[in-house]
Amino acid sequence: MKAAVLFEANTPLSIEDVTVSKPTAHEVLIRTMAVGVCRSDLHFVDGAYPHAMPTIPGHEACGVVEAIGDEVRGVKVGDHVVTCLSAFCGQCEFCVTGRMSLCIDASVRRPKGAAPRLMLGDRPIAQMLNLSAYAEMMLVHEHACVAIDRDMPMDRAALLGCAITTGAGAVFNTTDVTPGETVCVVGCGGIGLAAVNAAKIAGAGKIIALDPVPAKRAMAEKLGATHSIDALSDTAADEVVAITKGGVHHAIEAVGRTQSAATAVKVLRRGGTATILGMMPLGEKVGLSAMDLLSGKRLQGGFMGSNRFPVDIPRLVDFYMRGLLDLDTIIADRMPLERINDAFDELRRGDTTRSVITFS
Structure with missing residues (x-):
């Protein structure tokens, strides 16, 4: 698949052919439809916040479920989903006390020693914020996505994954x-x-x-x-x-x-x-x-609007469908993945609201 890879901070992202693994237990493979370009990504791209390299940024996304691993219960193949970086385990202190957005349990990632979710040739790619959405496919834990109404326009739905949730x-x-x-x-x-x-x-x-x-x-x-x-x-x-x-x-x-x-x-x-x-x-x-x-x-x-995203995101979709939440006004531009560096340049200038990367 095509993906925008960051090899080093303060350098442009490069469009590369990346291999995505097959979903294992509790994992969902998603065909990416749209990704918002968020300033949080820019913090990593510009080196203000550290991250293992190489990596694929992008965390404000939506798509269609292509395949699921064993024991997945929340979504099924063909579902339209919004992803969220605050994947939750459902069992830690934060989750069971209703503060799911604070969960950092390692169980939402593949265990050490397991094959990486993303590879560039023989080189593992560090998944950013549980998602790495600037790619044609995302492989995520089932608790990093939620099904939404299929009538929801996908370019607007992507914004729910971060900007609107936050x-x-x-x-x-x-x-x-x-x-x-x-x-x-x-x-x-x-x-x-x-x-x-x-x-x-x-x-x-x-x-x-x-x-x-x-x-x-x-x-x-x-x-x-x-x-x-x-x-x-x-x-x-x-x-x-x-x-x-x-x-x-x-x-x-x-x-x-x-x-x-x-x-x-x-x-x-x-x-x-x-x-x-x-x-x-x-x-x-x-x-x-x-x-x-x-x-x-x-x-x-x-952090992330103190979200309970399996509940919050469908409600936000409903707000949009009923005309209460205006997502159309927030989107300033739509562009292909090949223009991701242009989108980051717009963010650096600070005179735009939200650009959205769209996939055909």
């Missing part, structure tokens, strides 16, 4: 926004726009979007933001506090920068909560001042 999940799961509460979203890429849209669905009162790009601010307003502000303005945080008469109940950071995380804390009202979604540079820290603590402010992470 952004909407931050609203529905991590923060549990109550109708009428105020929300500020810092950063209007795919994840931030999903958070804006979800805040509208959740019945939030004022929804304020911060981003330096005018087109993204306009898009946020289309998706439900009641106000939008240039994030680079020296008075941005003060404007949010003024609009909400004291600050927001929930601030969601979707950029991955220390300054944007600090802004998320600054716009909170007393007792408010800041949720950090962006992947900040390793070694960076975000904190609360003594006065923030005395004001009852809270700071938390929200």
